[in-house]
Amino acid sequence: MSDSTRAQRIHELDVTVWVGKKGLDPVEDELSDQLADREFVKVKFHRSARGGTTAEELAEDLAERVNAEVVRTRGHTAVFER
Numbered sequence: 001m002s003d004s005t006r007a008q009r010i011h012e013l014d015v016t017v018w019v020g021k022k023g024l025d026p027v028e029d030e031l032s033d034q035l036a037d038r039e040f041v042k043v044k045f046h047r048s049a050r051g052g053t054t055a056e057e058l059a060e061d062l063a064e065r066v067n068a069e070v071v072r073t074r075g076h077t078a079v080f081e082r
Contacts, residue, residue: 010072010079013042021048024062032066035082045076 001009017031027043034041043062045055059070059078071079 010040010042013040013079015042015044015077017041017043019043019045019049019058019062021046023049024058024065028062028065031062031068031080035066035068035080039081040071041080043078043080045078047076050076 016034017027019027031041031043043059045058050058055076055078056070056073059073059080062068062078063070063080066080066082068080068082071081073079
């Protein structure tokens with residue numbers, strides 16, 4: 001897949017996992033299940049989840065928990081792949 005095709009696919013993704021005030025624990029299994037079925041998964045980090053940290057830090061932590069890689073972070077949203 002070309003870089004432009006990959007970038008277009010990532011851009012067109014809908015958010016399918018939301019991280020809220022309960023943090024990363026409740027979404028680990030859901031993200032892992034979605035990554036088993038899809039190439040990319042887009043995750044939104046709500047303000048209540050971020051607390052004193054950044055979306056980038058949360059994304060890296062979540063990626064490590066589900067054995068995935070962060071493809072991109074932009075604002076409060078991250079895209080993961082396995």
